[in-house]
Amino acid sequence: MAADRSIAPKIGQQPGPQTPPAPWPSDYPQGYAVVDVETTGLARDDRIVSAAVYQLDAQGTVQDHWYTLVNPQRDPGPVWIHGLTSGVLADAPLFPEIVPELSKRLEDRVLVAHNAMFDWSMIAREYARASAVAPVRQRLCTIALSKELRLPLPNDKLASLAAHYGVVQQHAHHALDDARVLAEAFRPSLRRAARERLRLPLLSCQPLTEWSDTPSPRRHSSATSYRPTSWRPSRKRPACPYPNPGRYEAGGRLVQGMRVAFSGDTSVDRELLEDRAIEAGLHVATSLSRLTSLLVTNDPDAQTSKAAKARAFGTVVIDEAAFMQLLQDVRPAAPAQPPASG
Secondary structure: OOOOOOOOOOOOOOOOOOOOOOOOOOOOOOEEEEEEEEEOOOOOOOOEEEEEEEEEEOOOOEEEEEEEEOOOOOOOOOHHHHOOOHHHHOOOOOHHHHHHHHHHHHOOOEEEEOOHHHHHHHHHHHHHHOOOOOOOOEEEEHHHHHHHHOOOOOOOOHHHHHHHOOOOOOOOOOHHHHHHHHHHHHHHHHHHHHHOOOOOOEEEOOOOOOOOOOOOOOOOOOHHHOOOOOOOOOOOOOOOOOOOOOOOOOOOOOEOOOEEEEEOOOOOOHHHHHHHHHHOOOEEEOOOOOOOOEEEEOOOOOOOHHHHHHHHHOOEEEOHHHHHHHHHHOEOOOOOOOOOOO
16 A cells, blocks of 8 residues: 555654764665554554555665555454554454565564554564565664663653654554654654664564464443543453562562562553563562562652652663563563472
């Protein structure tokens, strides 16, 4: 599907370093694919309803852009967010039909996204359903990059990153415009990182296989009765099968069984963060006590009860981006000790 020119204007000039530093770091990637997807939801059984890719060269200059709708073959989910109804998507291609074009856009490039773990997991599952493998070996999260650059952002939202660089959002939650905004904001971030000879926070991309073709039941109600963070069906968390190994130590690895609490707003849907923690073998705690291993919050100075207790108990506090990084390498729980023979 051709790009909508009314949604994707020409890339404009932004404040910040526009001239690439010389010499450019030789270990930086040779190209990037800035990606945004809109989906029917945030669970492993949800589907992509639209996708956009901006191709950038090694120094962040836009080379091309592409956008398509995707027929999810199911309820489109939060229409009040992405605006894509079943009628709009009825004649859109199925995901297997866009695989050749999407693969051409992604091949030999680092996938860049705002919360890249989410976009990558959605894309990887769609490829798995199509009996294909996405040609992506590495990803770069612009939330993590912003943290590395110590940008003075009030939160991890794309709108805050865009405002920092003077990039104007024209159609939030439209995949093509979100990808354009991110491409414009990524370019000065990349060039600043190159000037500072910063090591980019690149992560490897492994194909995912935990997907389902059977959607979870949705609540039958009008859109106005939903809140942005509560439209997914509620579900009981499974019991953590691992014992609590104790407190998390700053700079170390998470260990299966650790008790993790969340506080405050997150750029990733809270239930998705909890899903990721549970899948990694962590215990998601609804409150904070002396047994809590870690508190995840983007506002550690907030006057919330959890933040106050964490300070009182000496519980380590990290932000959302750091937590997403730690989830990539959770240490297995220690094997259970056999009972002593008597």
